Amino acid sequence: MSELKYQYLFGPVPSRRLGRSLGVDIVPLKTCTQNCIYCQLGKDALQTLDRKEYAPIEAVLKELKTKIASGLEADFITISGSGEPTLHSSLGRLISDIRAVTEIQVAVITNGTLLSRPDVRADCCKADVVLPSLDAGDTETFQKMNHPHPDLDFEQFVDGLIRLRSEYAGQIWLEVFFCEGVNTTIQAISNLKTRIEQIRPDKIQVNTSVRPVVHPEAARVEPKRLISIASQLGEQAEIIADFSRHIGATTQTVDLNIILETLRRRPCSLDDLCAGLGLSKEQLEPALIKLEALSKIITEEKGQKKYYKPL
Numbered sequence: 001m002s003e004l005k006y007q008y009l010f011g012p013v014p015s016r017r018l019g020r021s022l023g024v025d026i027v028p029l030k031t032c033t034q035n036c037i038y039c040q041l042g043k044d045a046l047q048t049l050d051r052k053e054y055a056p057i058e059a060v061l062k063e064l065k066t067k068i069a070s071g072l073e074a075d076f077i078t079i080s081g082s083g084e085p086t087l088h089s090s091l092g093r094l095i096s097d098i099r100a101v102t103e104i105q106v107a108v109i110t111n112g113t114l115l116s117r118p119d120v121r122a123d124c125c126k127a128d129v130v131l132p133s134l135d136a137g138d139t140e141t142f143q144k145m146n147h148p149h150p151d152l153d154f155e156q157f158v159d160g161l162i163r164l165r166s167e168y169a170g171q172i173w174l175e176v177f178f179c180e181g182v183n184t185t186i187q188a189i190s191n192l193k194t195r196i197e198q199i200r201p202d203k204i205q206v207n208t209s210v211r212p213v214v215h216p217e218a219a220r221v222e223p224k225r226l227i228s229i230a231s232q233l234g235e236q237a238e239i240i241a242d243f244s245r246h247i248g249a250t251t252q253t254v255d256l257n258i259i260l261e262t263l264r265r266r267p268c269s270l271d272d273l274c275a276g277l278g279l280s281k282e283q284l285e286p287a288l289i290k291l292e293a294l295s296k297i298i299t300e301e302k303g304q305k306k307y308y309k310p311l
Helices: 057-069 091-101 119-123 141-148 154-167 186-199 223-233 257-267 270-277 281-293
Strands: 009-015 021-023 076-080 107-108 129-131 171-178 203-208 236-240 297-302 305-310
Touching: 009 057, 009 203, 009 257, 009 270, 021 057, 057 091, 076 091, 076 270, 091 107, 091 119, 107 281, 119 154, 129 203, 154 171, 154 186, 171 223, 171 297, 186 223, 186 297, 257 270, 257 305, 270 305, 281 297
Parallel strands: 021 076, 076 107, 107 129, 129 171, 171 203, 203 236
Antiparallel strands: 009 021, 297 305
């Protein structure tokens, strides 16, 4: 039986940070406070700092209940997706409602720029894990890496992360994304380390571009160099490795729409799709060939891997 099509849910998909993650997408595509050079969703974001109810919470919860009833197996329900989730004014209510219907842990992946606001911190404090980002230790690098909304102040941004640590009893896993030549100088790394020491996250997750990006300046940092950078940031720092382990699932049929929905969120390699959808390469490869023949997807080479993305 073909799986139902969801408007606000995607996955579970393989996550290098959270295992099998059911994504919850509550803001429109590229609605964000920033326009990061490494974003996989396109060059131009609809930048805003205004919180509002972009997606109806009742509809999101209805889909989630249906998904749970179908036998959902996931490590986390992750509020993330195609925009900045803290822009949704009912984020806190959504997390509370999710907790009322499942014991699966809740994570929020955010760029962290709105955490200077008490209401945003209060909402995020309801989650089990908050995964904010910090790619710069100074205003100049912040502008180069993240192209923030004109009204975003870097010092207030960092202060919000510091305040979250003092108010939040859960886990903070801070992602630091590196682009070679942009935030990898000795001074840039030193500035980042100072800020991270002020924030005191439980984990520092060091990342770089392993999938196709749209900005050429988002150059990948090679593994040996990335290991060196991570070692400078502290004992909590770890390299986010490619998700490679195959996790079994109950899906037995290949649904082209589910593949497309997954790829619309982010480009995936064949291994990514196998892990996320619980299908073998032998099952997926014919489906991918068919989608290419129908001009639904294209492939891009990144490093030594091929990634699939929607046309």
